[in-house]
Amino acid sequence: MKSGFPERAHVALRDMQLRRNLALATTTIRGKRAAVTGERGDWEELRVAGAAIKRRVLRHLEDYLLQFESSVQRAGGSVHWARDAQEANEIVVQLVRRTGASEVVKVKSLTTDEIGLNDALTAAGIRPIETDLAELICQLADERPSHILVPAIHKNRVEIRDLFRREFGLPDLTEEPTELAGAARAYLREKFLSTAVAVSGANFAVAESGSICVVESEGNGRFCTTLPETLITIVGIEKLVPTLNDLEVFLQLLPRSSTGERMNPYTSLWTGVAPGDGPQEFHVVLLDNGRTNVLADEVGRQTLACIRCSACLNVCPVYERTGGHAYGSVYPGPIGAILTPQLVGTAEAGSLPFASSLCGACAEVCPVKIDIPQVLVHLRGRAIRERTAAGAGERMMMSAAGWALAGERRFRWARRVGRLVQRPFVRENKIERLPGGLSGWTMTRDLPAMPRRSFREWWNGR
Amino acid sequence: MRVALFITCMNDTLFPETGIATVQVLERLGHDVVFPKAQTCCGQLHLNTGYHDSAADLARRFVRVFVEEEIVVAPSASCVATIREFYPYLAEQLDDGALAEEVEALTPRVMELTEFLVRRLGVTDVGSRFSERVTYHPTCHSLRGLQLGDVPLSLLRAVDGLEFVELPGATECCGFGGTFAIKNAETSSAILESKLENVVATGAAVLTAVDRSCLTQIGGGLSRMGSQVRTLHIAEILAAAP
Ligand code: SF4
Numbered sequence: 001m002k003s004g005f006p007e008r009a010h011v012a013l014r015d016m017q018l019r020r021n022l023a024l025a026t027t028t029i030r031g032k033r034a035a036v037t038g039e040r041g042d043w044e045e046l047r048v049a050g051a052a053i054k055r056r057v058l059r060h061l062e063d064y065l066l067q068f069e070s071s072v073q074r075a076g077g078s079v080h081w082a083r084d085a086q087e088a089n090e091i092v093v094q095l096v097r098r099t100g101a102s103e104v105v106k107v108k109s110l111t112t113d114e115i116g117l118n119d120a121l122t123a124a125g126i127r128p129i130e131t132d133l134a135e136l137i138c139q140l141a142d143e144r145p146s147h148i149l150v151p152a153i154h155k156n157r158v159e160i161r162d163l164f165r166r167e168f169g170l171p172d173l174t175e176e177p178t179e180l181a182g183a184a185r186a187y188l189r190e191k192f193l194s195t196a197v198a199v200s201g202a203n204f205a206v207a208e209s210g211s212i213c214v215v216e217s218e219g220n221g222r223f224c225t226t227l228p229e230t231l232i233t234i235v236g237i238e239k240l241v242p243t244l245n246d247l248e249v250f251l252q253l254l255p256r257s258s259t260g261e262r263m264n265p266y267t268s269l270w271t272g273v274a275p276g277d278g279p280q281e282f283h284v285v286l287l288d289n290g291r292t293n294v295l296a297d298e299v300g301r302q303t304l305a306c307i308r309c310s311a312c313l314n315v316c317p318v319y320e321r322t323g324g325h326a327y328g329s330v331y332p333g334p335i336g337a338i339l340t341p342q343l344v345g346t347a348e349a350g351s352l353p354f355a356s357s358l359c360g361a362c363a364e365v366c367p368v369k370i371d372i373p374q375v376l377v378h379l380r381g382r383a384i385r386e387r388t389a390a391g392a393g394e395r396m397m398m399s400a401a402g403w404a405l406a407g408e409r410r411f412r413w414a415r416r417v418g419r420l421v422q423r424p425f426v427r428e429n430k431i432e433r434l435p436g437g438l439s440g441w442t443m444t445r446d447l448p449a450m451p452r453r454s455f456r457e458w459w460n461g462r
Numbered sequence: 463m464r465v466a467l468f469i470t471c472m473n474d475t476l477f478p479e480t481g482i483a484t485v486q487v488l489e490r491l492g493h494d495v496v497f498p499k500a501q502t503c504c505g506q507l508h509l510n511t512g513y514h515d516s517a518a519d520l521a522r523r524f525v526r527v528f529v530e531e532e533i534v535v536a537p538s539a540s541c542v543a544t545i546r547e548f549y550p551y552l553a554e555q556l557d558d559g560a561l562a563e564e565v566e567a568l569t570p571r572v573m574e575l576t577e578f579l580v581r582r583l584g585v586t587d588v589g590s591r592f593s594e595r596v597t598y599h600p601t602c603h604s605l606r607g608l609q610l611g612d613v614p615l616s617l618l619r620a621v622d623g624l625e626f627v628e629l630p631g632a633t634e635c636c637g638f639g640g641t642f643a644i645k646n647a648e649t650s651s652a653i654l655e656s657k658l659e660n661v662v663a664t665g666a667a668v669l670t671a672v673d674r675s676c677l678t679q680i681g682g683g684l685s686r687m688g689s690q691v692r693t694l695h696i697a698e699i700l701a702a703a704p
C-alpha cells in the first residue's frame with residue numbers, strides 16, 4: 001500500500017521543533033477564538049444562520065451559479081467554467097499569455113494549490129509570486145503550506161530569518177518580526193508595482209451582484225486585486241452566497257473562528273470592472289474539480305458548506321501533534337480529512353478519514369456546523385467498501401469479530417478462545433506485548449488481561 | 463423501576479467489575495435490574511472502523527433485544543452516543559424505514575448511567591463512600607456527544623470522603639478513538655502523552671471516567687510508565703459502600 005497518513009505522521013511526530021511550534025501556535029489561536037466567540041451572546045444563532053445560508057446555496061447551486069455568471073458579465077467581467085484542475089489551469093495560462101506577462105502575483109492561493117496552478121504556470125514559463133507572507137515563506141522554502149490560515153505555522157522565526165537571509169540576500173537580518181515583515185514588504189512592494197497580472201482566490205462570491213469578497217490580514221491581497229491591469233479569480237463553485245446581506249453573517253463568523261479577531265484587518269470587495277479604477281480586465285474561473293460529486297452525496301455534501309476558517313485544525317488533537325504535512329493534502333486537518341477523500345477519491349486519500357479519534361472538537365467549533373465526525377465515519381465506510389483502506393489482516397479480524405458478536409453463544413465461545421489465545425502474552429494480569437497488527441497498542445500502553453469471569457458469568461451465577 | 467442493563471461488550475469481557483458496580487448502584491437505589499442475555503455489542507467498533515454492514519447487523523440486533531424495554535442503561539457514553547447519533551444514520555443508509563422508526567422510538571429510552579441517575583432520576587447522592595483523591599476525565603463522547611456537562615461531577619461531589627481534584631486540560635481527547643489507537647498508534651500515543659502528564663500532575667490516586675474504553679487507553683499508559691494512579695469507572699466509585 002502506498003504511503004498514507006500513519007506513515008507521514010511517523011515522520012512528523014519525530015520533529016520535536018515542529019511539535020513545539022504547532023502546540024504553541026494552536027493553543028494561542030484556540031484561546032483567542034474561545035474568547036471572541038464566547039463574548040457573543042448570539043454566537044450559536046450566527047452559526048445556525050451561516051449553516052442555513054450555505055445549505056440553501058448547495059440546494060440551489062445551479063441557479064445561484066447562473067445568477068452569479070450573469071451578474072459578473074453585467075458588471076463587465078468574464079466567467080469561465082472549469083470542470084477540473086487541468087481545464088482551470090489551461091484557462092488561466094491562456095489568459096496570462098494573452099497579456100504577455102511573464103510574472104503573476106498571487107493571493108488567497110488555497111484553491112490554486114488544489115489545482116496545482118503554480119506548477120502549470122511555471123511549465124508555461126510564467127513565474128508565480130505568492131504575496132501572502134506565510135505563503136511566500138512556503139514558496140521560498142519550496143514547501144507545501146501546512147495550515148489553511150497560517151500556512152507557515154510549522155516554521156518559527158529563526159527558521160524564517162535563515163530563509164530570508166538566503167533568499168533575499170540579507171545576511172544581517174534578525175529574527176525580529178518587524179524586520180522579517182519589512183524584508184518581505186520591500187520584496188513584495190516591488191513586485192506589486194511591476195506585475196501586470198494577479199491571480200486570486202476568493203472567500204465569497206455573491207450571486208446577486210457578481211461581487212467577490214476576499215478577507216485577509218496583511219493588505220497584500222488588496223494590492224493584488226487593485227494594482228495589476230488584469231485580475232483572474234479562481235472560485236470553487238461552493239463559495240457562493242446569495243446576496244451581499246448574507247456577508248453580514250459570514251464576516252462575523254469567519255474572523256472570530258479563524259484568527260480569533262472580532263474583525264479581520266482587510267476585507268476587499270469588488271464587482272466586475274470600474275473604468276479607470278483597478279484592474280481593467282477581470283476574469284472569474286468557476287471550478288468544479290470534484291465538487292459536484294461531493295454534492296451528490298447526501299451525507300458528504302455538508303462538507304461544501306466549509307468557509308475555510310481553520311478553527312477545526314486549531315482544536316484538533318491529531319493536527320496539533322502531526323501538523324498539516326502528514327495529511328499529504330492541500331487541505332489539512334479535519335476539513336482535509338473529509339474534503340480531500342471526496343474530491344480526489346478514497347484510492348488517493350483513503351487513510352485520511354481514519355486520521356481522527358472522532359473526539360468531536362472540530363464539530364463543536366465549526367462556524368457552519370458541519371458534523372465532521374459523521375462525515376468521517378461515512379467516508380470510512382466508503383473506503384472499506386471500495387477496498388481502498390485496511391489490509392487483509394484487519395478485514396479478517398473485523399469479520400471474525402462481526403461473526404462472534406452476532407449471537408450470544410458465539411460471543412461466549414469467542415471469549416473462551418480469547419482467554420486461551422491471550423495466555424502466552426499475559427504477565428501479572430497484564431499484556432505488555434501484542435503481535436502483528438495489534439502491536440501498535442502495546443508500543444506505549446499495557447492492556448489488562450481478560451479476567452477469568454465475564455460479567456454475564458457473574459450475573460448467571462448470582 | 464425496571465431497568466434493562468446494556469453492559470457493552472467491552473465491560474462484559476474485560477471489565478466485569480464495572481458491570482457489577484453498575485448493578486449494585488442501581489439496585490441500591492431500589493431498581494429492578496434485568497440483563498437481556500441476547501445482547502452483545504452496539505456496533506461501535508465496526509461502525510467507526512468503516513465496516514458498516516456488520517455495524518448495521520449489530521444495530522438491528524440491539525434494537526431487537528431492547529425494543530420492548532422501558533429504559534435501557536449502559537455504563538458507557540460512547541456506546542450510548544453511537545446508538546443515539548449513528549443508529550439513525552445507519553437506518554437511513556440502509557434505507558430501512560422500519561428500523562428508522564424503531565430507532566427513533568428506542569433511542570430516547572437508552573441512557574448512559576450517570577445521565578440516567580442525575581437527569582432522569584434526579585439523584586446525585588447515591589450513598590457511597592470513597593476516601594481517596596480522585597480526578598475525572600470527561601470523555602469526548604460524554605462531553606461533546608451526550609452533552610453530559612458536569613452531570614458525572616455532581617455525582618462525584620456527593621460521594622462521602624472523596625477528595626476531588628480538577629484535571630488540567632480535562633476536555634482534551636485522550637487519543638483513544640477505538641481502532642484509531644491501533645491504526646494510528648503513534649499519533650494516538652502522542653495525544654495520550656499530554657493526558658498522562660496532566661493526570662500525574664493532579665497527584666490523584668484514582669482517575670475516573672464514564673467510559674472504560676478511554677480508561678483503558680489512559681490506564682494502559684499509566685501502567686506502562688509505572689505510575690501508581692489507578693483507573694476506575696465512575697460506577698465503581700459510586701458502588702463503594704460505607
Ligand atoms: S470545516 Fe468548519 S471549522 Fe473547519 S475550516 Fe471549514 S468551516 Fe472552518
